[in-house]
Amino acid sequence: MNGTVLIQSLIGGLGIGSIYALVAIGYSLVYRTMGLANFAHGNILMVGAYIGTVFYVSMHTNFIIAIIISSILIGILGMVMERILRPLGKMDLIYMMLGTLGIGIVLQNLAIIIWGTDGIAVQYPIKNEPWVIGNISISPYTLVIICASATVVLALQFFLHKTKLGLAMRSSAQEKEMSLVLGMNVNLMNALTLGLGSVLAAIAGVMVGPVFYVSPDMSSSVGIIGFAAAILGGFGSIPGAIIGGLTFGVLQTMVATQVSEWSQVIAFVIFVFVLIIKPSGIVGERVVDKI
Template identity: 35%
Template sequence: MPPAFVELLQFLFSGITSGAIYALVALGFALIYNASHVINFAQGEFVMLGGMITWLLLSHGIDLPLAIAGAVAATVVVGLALEKLAIEPVRDANVVTLIIITIGAGIFLRGLTSVTLGKDLHAVPAFSGNEPLELLGATIMPQSLWILGVTAAVVLALHLFFHFTILGKAILATSHNRLAARLMGVNVNFVLLLSFGLSALLGAVAGILIAPITATHFEVGIMLGLKGFAAAILGGLGSGLGAIVGGLLLGLIESLGAGYISSDYKDAMAFVVILGVLFLMPQGLFGKRGTERV
């Protein structure tokens, strides 16, 4: 294999790995956005909690699979509580108010984590060791395969849920026409609760998958949340397919940018993408056309 090709392949591997994580975070944004038109800026905190709680449980001697299950469950509870305690009581407030509430909730969750679990960086072991695998001359970590596999499984599960269950269709119906959904007997508060729970689940899964690669810390949610948001904007806010494509694309842009331009700008890529999309095609790749007043 020519070295230039191997190098490109290496960048692609690392791009789709982080891209898959961004896609999961972006899907979380899309779910809540569809149910309520709220952009949940606490999404990154779900990601952080997934990683931090896994570390916490591991440090108490709990096995990895159980720690993962516990972290997912605890994060889902936090997501449900956020909806019940902070969003539902002010359901009729305007969207901007609700968005500000989610920003506040994010700050609160970050603060609570730093006070109770500390401000240190914690390592979480990879799921199946750190022995790199070789593929066409490039190397890939087993954790990357976990990330891609689990993300694919989650995406498939979501697809089945939304296309083949009446509850999934009720969520879609609510996002298309809230009034009609209520008239059909859909409990839209329950739909909103469910979408917060599902988003928390997606965030936690993303946080747990990435923790062995980047380590975890009470502030990892800020950057991962923003990048997931950039991915959601790129794909078109509210589009499931857009979230996945946007996530993968952002991951690739980042890793190719870092590889061929300069790794100093790696984190800047996401913001360049946000600005570029907003200037050139505000509806994103798969979003609905037209503007909306908020």
């Protein structure tokens, strides 16, 4: 691997990796707060991508506005999901998890009924003339994805650490009983967390549309890798999700430059090895182990 290929694939890997990171954060947020692995997350991402794309492609709304509309609708969907899952959670966490799986399948099939299976091609929202530096050319849209993802993550951190609502969400995640005693509406906090996680998925879904292709199988292609990234970094940890997402993106791209057909196989073999050596993930903490 020469230097040019190395740097070029590093940039490409970071681009797709930041998408995985956003998806992984969604998984981790929900897991940390509710102890729940949300199996509908990938499907939510796909529905979010479709909603944003329909606004952007068919109704010619501005790309950023399309992202915002999709985020709002998907955020509401996430909160509704908590209401549906709440009675299940009272029985056992496992039922709740089955519930997310069911919701995921419903969303998947609804999407196929509404939008069909053909998929939609999305054009870049900016003029995507590559910037050339020496032998390396950078696709501006890749940089847009990286910067936008970083901004979203910073805004999320600010929200969780500096606002009252964010602090309330964190406290309800850490000490559910104590928060209840203090008169906090834990159900609302759970709903907000699911909503917030879903918004991240929607943003990731709409942003990746122009690079890939918006189709129903996005939920497995992007969703599953996002899930794996969350676990690789340390399930439940936000920094872990970021590291996991970027690692997966870079790993996949770098392996693909060497042995293209094997990129998924090798990326997941490395994933398994990391987990064998460090079962709690790269930055995993035992504290969040709620199950």
